[in-house]
Amino acid sequence: MPAEPGFAGQPPGSVGRDGWDVIRSTLFSDQNRPMIERKCTMAETASLPRSFFAAQQGSLPVSLKLHRVEKRFGGNQVLRGIDLDIPAGQFVAIVGKSGCGKSTLLRLLVGLDQPTSGEIALTTEQGADQVNARIVFQEPRLLPWSSIIDNVVVGLGEGVEAAKGRYAAQRVLEEVRLSDKAGSWPSELSGGQRQRAALARALVSNPGLLVLDEPLGALDALTRITMQQLISRVWRELGFTGVLVTHDVNEAVYLADRVIVLDQGRISLDLTIPQAHPRQHGDAALAGYERQLLEAILGRDA
Numbered sequence: 001m002p003a004e005p006g007f008a009g010q011p012p013g014s015v016g017r018d019g020w021d022v023i024r025s026t027l028f029s030d031q032n033r034p035m036i037e038r039k040c041t042m043a044e045t046a047s048l049p050r051s052f053f054a055a056q057q058g059s060l061p062v063s064l065k066l067h068r069v070e071k072r073f074g075g076n077q078v079l080r081g082i083d084l085d086i087p088a089g090q091f092v093a094i095v096g097k098s099g100c101g102k103s104t105l106l107r108l109l110v111g112l113d114q115p116t117s118g119e120i121a122l123t124t125e126q127g128a129d130q131v132n133a134r135i136v137f138q139e140p141r142l143l144p145w146s147s148i149i150d151n152v153v154v155g156l157g158e159g160v161e162a163a164k165g166r167y168a169a170q171r172v173l174e175e176v177r178l179s180d181k182a183g184s185w186p187s188e189l190s191g192g193q194r195q196r197a198a199l200a201r202a203l204v205s206n207p208g209l210l211v212l213d214e215p216l217g218a219l220d221a222l223t224r225i226t227m228q229q230l231i232s233r234v235w236r237e238l239g240f241t242g243v244l245v246t247h248d249v250n251e252a253v254y255l256a257d258r259v260i261v262l263d264q265g266r267i268s269l270d271l272t273i274p275q276a277h278p279r280q281h282g283d284a285a286l287a288g289y290e291r292q293l294l295e296a297i298l299g300r301d302a
């Protein structure tokens with residue numbers, strides 16, 4: 001069985017009561033750390049079943065504040081003085097040249113890494129302990145030995161009654177139009193279907209913050225459009241705050257209220273896209289914003 005990214009050779013047999021930390025860390029982090037560690041103690045993250053309650057009620061959308069955030073890896077200064085305020089419920093896209101620091105910024109936002117200096121605060125209108133954040137990576141990172149529905153159930157955390165968990169997973173699989181694959185293995189799905197399953201796993205806890213790190217980067221153009229429509233619909237229905245890293249300015253202007261351009265670790269443009277949702281692919285007004293973003297990223301020759 002091929003190793004799942006991030007599993008560091010953990011055999012399926014390690015998945016059990018004692019193996020839970022391995023699963024949770026792998027799904028929500030790529031550095032064996034629980035993803036919301038910055039806001040919760042380990043004891044609190046162990047109560048992730050709270051998220052099933054959230055699935056019934058809807059988590060509160062998360063607001064984010066970054067103040068003078070810097071990140072260095074040795075002598076490499078990757079982020080420089082980032083100030084950013086993302087109100088609850090907003091959908092923000094982060095674009096920029098390869099290596100400008102997009103994924104680094106995303107990792108700091110969800111607590112997978114710490115800033116060298118500066119402050120990052122995530123909260124809801126009922127406080128920071130209500131933050132329910134989930135991340136979707138470019139590769140779906142599904143458990144290859146579990147059915148699709150069981151993969152989705154994992155997104156609820158431990159302690160949820162099995163029948164309730166499966167009910168919630170079934171509902172969210174319907175939401176992403178994948179209910180007919182509930183009993184399939186990940187290997188039996190197409191790339192787009194696997195990524196929809198990963199999105200379902202992130203959505204099943206009804207998060208208040210959904211962070212997307214190039215989630216559609218490996219998909220073909222038509223599947224990307226379908227997935228963009230899906231993400232737009234669930235965002236409008238569920239009301240979470242969205243932060244998306246993408247290379248695709250077309251995707252950014254289709255999905256986001258606001259697009260941040262990063263250039264050598266600094267915000268070089270903060271562009272509001274005022275068009276109402278749902279948007280249309282090919283909309284001429286959106287094409288104007290795309291042009292503006294390409295110029296900001298590539299210069300006047302774009």
Ligand SMILES: Nc1ncnc2c1ncn2[C@@H]1O[C@H](COP(=O)(O)OP(=O)(O)OP(=O)(O)O)[C@@H](O)[C@H]1O
Binds near residue numbers: 073076096097099105
């Ligand atoms: N864990 C790390 N250790 C050392 N350097 C790192 C680490 N993570 C990122 N970097 C460096 O930080 C810089 C920015 O990387 P990052 O992945 O954030 O860029 P990006 O804008 O997301 O790029 P891409 O679009 O190609 O994915 C790069 O120079 C990279 O080598």
